[in-house]
Amino acid sequence: MSTAQTTVNPTPVNPSTGKLVVAWALVGVPLGYGVYETLTRVAALFG
Amino acid sequence: MGWLDRERTIAPPGFNRWLVPPAALAVHLCIGQAYATSVYKTALVKHFGASLTEIGVIFSIAIVMLGLSAAIMGTWVDKNGPRKAMFTSAVFWASGFLVGSLGIFSGQLWLVYLGYGFIGGIGLGIGYISPVSTLIKWFPDRPGLATGMAIMGFGGGALIASPVSTALLKMYDPNSGAKGWVASGDSVGKLFLTLAVVYLAYMMFGAFTIKVPAEGWKPAGFDPAKVKAATLVTTDNVSAKNAVKTRQFWLVWIALFCNVTAGIGILEQAAPMIQDFFRQSDGVSLVSAAVAAGFVGLLSIGNMSGRFAWSATSDVTGRKRIYMMYLGVGAVLYTVLALAGSTSTFLYVALAFVIISFYGGGFATVPAYLRDLFGTFQVGAIHGRLLTAWSAAGIAGPLIVNAFLDAQGKPGQLTAASYQPALLTMVGLLVIGFVANLLVKPVDARFHEPRPDRVRSEEPAMEA
Structure with a gap:
């Protein structure tokens, strides 16, 4: 029964969600790394 | 090159506009490297036997070319769309590094001026303005947020390039462990080659991700x-x-x-x-x-x-x-x-x-x-x-x-x-x-x- 329901009302999946995650990760990860590296230098200011 | 034309980049119905900021960021994070030149400045002074001012001219030429190319090419960018502009910017920016590395390997400072300064500077100018008008059109409800996200990348690019360049210079130079170490010219040349390849790939990701909105498109609920x-x-x-x-x-x-x-x-x-x-x-x-x-x-x-x-x-x-x-x-x-x-x-x-x-x-x-x-x-x-x-x-x-x-x-x-x-x-x-x-x-x-x-x-x- 539940299978039938799934077939009749499939959960809508936005095809761009995966692309969105990959695209933001491609720019977000390096940027996060850069900010982290800079903050470790900034620590000297308050150390 | 018709596949780069604006007409080929019109977004289909249902395109998620939040894909546009990372595309723009990909370009700005790369060209933001321009603010990380201090990492290898001393190495170039030593390699060429030049003064700090002579090496500083490389950066000055790049910034002047940024302003000039943005001013001269702005209309072309608007007419041809962001994909062609980002693609062109990527080619100029990567070519700048390649010609620059040739100058470093051959000991010809003028080639670094021509490469990183002149050719790379053109890439900087076109790249800087390439996503701006597209972002404003995708985010008529929040244009400041949209352009802020992209132009933030120009500031953030140096934060990435600086530690990555330092790590690569250490990897390429066998004497990096020595006391008072200054990177060799050879290692800076190899760094330039690496940056050319990486930045080309990243900017191409931006160029082939970006799309322009269809005529008359506006976000849901926007008045x-x-x-x-x-x-x-x-x-x-x-x-x-x-x-x-x-x-x-x-x-x-x-x-x-x-x-x-x-x-x-x-x-x-x-x-x-x-x-x-x-x-x-x-x-x-x-x-x-x-x-x-x-x-x-x-x-x-x-x-x-x-x-x-x-x-x-x-x-x-x-x-x-x-x-x-x-x-x-x-x-x-x-x-x-x-x-x-x-x-x-x-x-x-x-x-x-x-x-x-x-x-x-x-x-x-x-x-x-x-x-x-x-x-x-x-x-x-x-x-x-x-x-x-x-x-x-x-x-x-x-x-x-x-x-x-x-x-x-x-x-x-x-x-x-x-x-x-x-x-x-x-x-x-x-x-x-x-x-x-x-x-x-x-x-x-x-x-x-x-x-x-x-x-x-x-x-x-x-x-x-």
Whole structure:
């Protein structure tokens, strides 16, 4: 029964969600790394 | 090359507009490397047996070419769309590194000028303006947020390039463990080759991800009439050719020039300045070189975050008001820095951080300011022409500060008082910028492009 329901009302999946995650990760990860590296230098200011 | 044309990049129905900011960021994060040249500056001085000034010329040529190519190529970018512009920018930027590496390997400094400076500089200019007009069209409801996200990348690019370049230089140079190590020319050449490949790939990702909205597209629930009623925003359009004939363009040019000149005044001297401000009577500074380097890092964070935070805020406050804050509050903070900055390191650091965040905010907010005044028609081209203010400020800022400091004494002997004339001159500049911004009024209807739905004589008066 539940299978039938799934077939009749499939959960809508936005095809761009995966692309969105990959695209933001491609720019977000390096940027996060850069900010982290800079903050470790900034620590000297308050150390 | 028809696959790069604007017509081929029109978004299909259901395209998620949040894919556009990372595409724009991919380009800006790459070209932001321009602010990380200090990593290999000493290595190039040693490799070429040149002076610091001769090596500094590489960066100067790149920044001048950025302004010139943005001004000259702006109309071409608007006409051909973001994909072709990003692709072209990527080719120029990567070619700049390749030609530059050839110059390093062959010991020909002029090839580095030609490569990184001239060719790479063209890539910088085209890349900087390439996503701006597209972002504004995708985010008519939040143009400041959208351009802030992209232009933040230009500030963030150096944060990535700096540690990555240092790590690569160590990897490429077998003598990297030696005491007092300076990277070899060979390792810098290999670094340039690596950056060429990586940046080309990243920028191509941006070029092939970006899309332009279909004609007449607007986000769900967005009411343009509401935006117009709230702020100094036009629904008309002005061409780039006409924009430069308006008083508004030159008033915003002056405001940007003053804001950038004042910011560069601090950025250029950041490390020695904090040491000089806290120099004791025996000539020794309370601030060590390591702490000064941390201060420079903090300013980079302030520059980057200001681009995003203040530009996004401008969607709520309006562009004119936030520029009043950059210039007006900036002038007050600069005055406090000049007169009382040496009383406490915390006060000094906090003031410099906010001032630099205003500097970054000015860059990121200006495309949306131009959109408000001139419409979206050729906003990329107008932005390109406005960036000549950046080039001019890049020359004026260091000239002003260095001229005053040269008159005050030698490096290593300067104190907080030595900086007062230069800093108070910056205050004067900020006041000039404040007044220029205050005078910005809506563009006269005679500069508007004709609209098919309206007879010119029936056009309504612009709202302030």
